[in-house]
Amino acid sequence: MRFDHVAIAVKEIDRAYTFFERYFPIHKRGDKTASEQVSGFFYWKDFYLGGVPIELIEDPPGQEGFVTRFIRKHGEGFHHLSIEINSLPPEVEKLKADGVRVVDEQPFDDGTMTAFISPRSAFGTIIQFWQVKDYEAPHPSPPRDGLAHFDHVSLAVRDIDRAIDFFQRYFPTRVLRAKHLSNSEGNFMLAQIEVAGSKIEFLQSPTKPVENDFVARFIERHGEGIHHISVDLKGFDATLAKLKQDGVRVVDEKTNRRGERQFFISPRAAFGTLIQVWDGI
Numbered sequence: 001m002r003f004d005h006v007a008i009a010v011k012e013i014d015r016a017y018t019f020f021e022r023y024f025p026i027h028k029r030g031d032k033t034a035s036e037q038v039s040g041f042f043y044w045k046d047f048y049l050g051g052v053p054i055e056l057i058e059d060p061p062g063q064e065g066f067v068t069r070f071i072r073k074h075g076e077g078f079h080h081l082s083i084e085i086n087s088l089p090p091e092v093e094k095l096k097a098d099g100v101r102v103v104d105e106q107p108f109d110d111g112t113m114t115a116f117i118s119p120r121s122a123f124g125t126i127i128q129f130w131q132v133k134d135y136e137a138p139h140p141s142p143p144r145d146g147l148a149h150f151d152h153v154s155l156a157v158r159d160i161d162r163a164i165d166f167f168q169r170y171f172p173t174r175v176l177r178a179k180h181l182s183n184s185e186g187n188f189m190l191a192q193i194e195v196a197g198s199k200i201e202f203l204q205s206p207t208k209p210v211e212n213d214f215v216a217r218f219i220e221r222h223g224e225g226i227h228h229i230s231v232d233l234k235g236f237d238a239t240l241a242k243l244k245q246d247g248v249r250v251v252d253e254k255t256n257r258r259g260e261r262q263f264f265i266s267p268r269a270a271f272g273t274l275i276q277v278w279d280g281i
Contacts, residue, residue, distance in 0.1 A: 001085045001172055003198035004130065005046060005053035006153060006229060008273055009070050009079040013045050013056045016271045020047065023239055025147035029053055038106040040065040050150035050231050051142045052198065077272025078226035080126035081153065083196050086135035088113050095170065122166065123157045124225030149232040149281045152192065152199035156218045156227040160191050160202045171195050184256055187212050203227055228274035236261065236279035
């Protein structure tokens with residue numbers, strides 16, 4: 001397996017693309033494309049951000065499909081994670097045998113196929129498998145210009161240990177940071193693992209009640225699931241200044257004990273996505 005992309009459900013792809021293009025050094029991966037899958041007809045467009053593809057998805061104007069239904073229920077924002085696989089049927093068989101809910105299975109005429117793990121089974125996260133042709137063929141390297149590095153996807157969960165056990169059972173993983181209390185404010189637990197070649201971070205409330213338990217508030221409002229993405233940015237100061245000049249809502253500017261600076265772009269300003277930005281790469 002290899003990690004491919006993070007998908008974001010939006011009302012208008014062009015507006016969302018323009019936002020990312022204005023504030024981040026992105027590289028177009030493909031043009032806006034129509035696709036027909038078992039879940040319905042939709043449009044998508046993707047780009048590289050710090051070496052990792054971000055996919056934007058929307059319904060056609062005036063049509064109500066799965067993207068519109070998702071947005072009506074959850075608002076714009078993170079929709080799914082996508083992982084390429086060389087042979088999908090054995091993986092689906094294993095998941096189903098364990099009682100994991102698999103939805104939207106679909107083979108295509110070109111020999112590719114896809115299936116999704118339901119968020120009900122994966123800690124609020126939709127996970128797509130995509131069986132690609134010629135999996136062992138050389139994989140194109142993402143463009144790297146030294147201006148940005150996509151660091152991780154962060155999931156808010158109730159139990160980090162259970163989440164890690166799940167990913168270790170069904171994906172190639174490596175523990176990068178064991179579960180521990182945050183060294184900053186001490187108001188959350190975190191752990192990080194590598195999943196199919198990309199970093200996934202888990203956030204959990206501490207075992208004892210604390211002030212500013214943002215993980216508990218997030219889960220109470222949205223349920224478990226993707227909380228934010230994290231990007232290291234070389235043009236940190238210039239980007240921060242441009243965001244503020246444009247009136248884009250920036251929150252939680254801070255410097256940690258190691259002198260590393262960060263801020264978050266509010267999901268209210270970024271199509272439902274919380275984006276963490278660190279200084280430097």
